Amino acid sequence: MIEFLLSLKIALRALRINKMRSFLTMLGIIIGIAAVIAMVAIGSGASKIISDQIASVGSNILLVLPGSRTSGGLRMGHGSTPTLTHDDAKAIAAECPSVSFAAPVVRGAAQVVYGNMNWSTSIMGVTPDYFSVRDWRAVTGRIIGHSDVEGATKNCLIGRTVAENLFGAEDPVGKIVRVKKLPFMVVGVMDGKGRSPQGGDQDDILFVPLTTAQRKLFGSQFPGSVGSIMIQARSEEELSRAQNQVDALLYQRHRIGPGRETDYTVRNLTELLDVAEQSSKAMSLLLGAVASISLIVGGIGIMNIMLVSVTERTREIGIRMAIGAKKQDILLQFLTEAVLLTFIGGIIGMVVGIGGAKLVSVFFDWPTLISFQAIIMAFGFSGAIGVFFGFYPARKAALLNPIDALRYE
């Protein structure tokens, strides 16, 4: 075998002779590798955020949603039928020994007006426990207190995004904002939380006391009902015990008889995140299938062009053989060319894939993560395709008879 660098030089020269053809041949590989890289970046970005979220929210969180497990489906957020109440939450906190906090939540959305600025945002009616469960603090001012909930006061707490958009550099604490025409006093600004696993801005939010939300903002025909109850178990180990206790308590409180469907669902957060992860896996699988088909088609394209190239260069092969090239030398020459073709395609595909992933994260607001393994895998894959699809044409070249090859016109 002749030196590696020299073979590379010879192969590069051959590819340069037909630049356009080489590029078109690479296209399948470029698309395939780009798809793999982008897919892995998008998929692993999402799962990294999800696992970060589990770590930050804590793996000891339960969520009680109205509606049965079957009819409620996999919905996150508030259910359809308002069957959960503030009293349910109080009872859970009081009676379930494995539960440390139970935070009832009511959700809605509205325009918030300050002076001539306005901003539409999510509104959450909460009790102080909510902030304990989320481990979330105010950076300035205070959070919503028990007295706010008891008195249904018109105090509110805003997220960083809302503060920036309504107040700019001004200090929001003590200022009056209007929500659904009602005046609310800002008592604090929350610490920044960043994005949720679904990609939403968690800081784009305004908190009001639970009771205020129930009575004054989102009046319901079921007074006292809440959208969901967020529960923190005393520890991760006690999570399943807490889940059973909450289940048993609500079963009793809601008078569910044997054989009847419950009108609530208790879920733990990891379960919900599993669902999210599973759907992103299914997505990855689909993209993976597309990528592999593209790579195979690309590989066949390379084989085709290499066969053409061997025929075109029959005379060159004859000359090299007459001068003393062995079969292995010729085999290696064409194999190097095929692998180089796929390798360069792989590198371009990698750049395109990373660029594509970045575009996705900018335009679709979806986090992406470029992993080292994906890059190594892409390289390995493109190399393997080169060897696999380049072998047959290279062998054909190596088996040429020197005299016939020399005589070829």
Add this chain to the structure above:
Amino acid sequence: MGEIVVRTEEISKVYSMGEQRVDALKRVSLSVEKGDFVAIMGASGSGKSTFMNIIGCLDVPTSGTYLLEGENVQGFSGSAQAEVRNKKIGFVFQGFNLLARTSAVENVELPLIYGRFPASLRREKALSALALVGLADRAGHTSKQLSGGQQQRVAIARALVNEPAIILADEPTGNLDSITSVEIMAIFQKLNRQGSTIIMVTHEPEIAAFTKRNVVFRDGRVISDTPVARQADAEQARGRM
């Protein structure tokens, strides 16, 4: 008597295409000594190229034995034969057969590459081979940038760079005008004087006159094998032209 480089003993070559049989060579026995300069002549189809291909280890005879420097190279494996072609034989073709888009010096380096010469030695040897054929100043030119005669000189440099036991040239002047042909012959004569053994095929008696020995083929047989009485000097002939 000098040492024998090429020796064929009753070699025959039969091409059979279906029903048809072509006896390209019929029991040809020929020996070539070291330092000889042989012209092979004969009508078209008389078996000259077939003979050269066998001598050059590009083909094997149907029967008979061929010894190159006393070794029976027919029995060699494919890669051993490639090595023989690389180390002991230098080919010059009618159509030059240089690699396109490759500089003269890189063309000359090719046999050294396949001979696994270290890179540092290759360039030096290739350049001195080019100097030997008078093309030191054209080392960087590709075949497109060279005249036919210059291309053939590059091909000769490529053939001799490995210091082969024998240089085989099949109609090396076939594509060249008469002046250039004589120039090429002058180079061959120079190499021959320096000790190279050369076998060349030619149709032209004037070209054959520059060699030391003329072998004539007809219908696959050697019909005459005569030393050249007075070898013409190509250098002088060029001067007269």
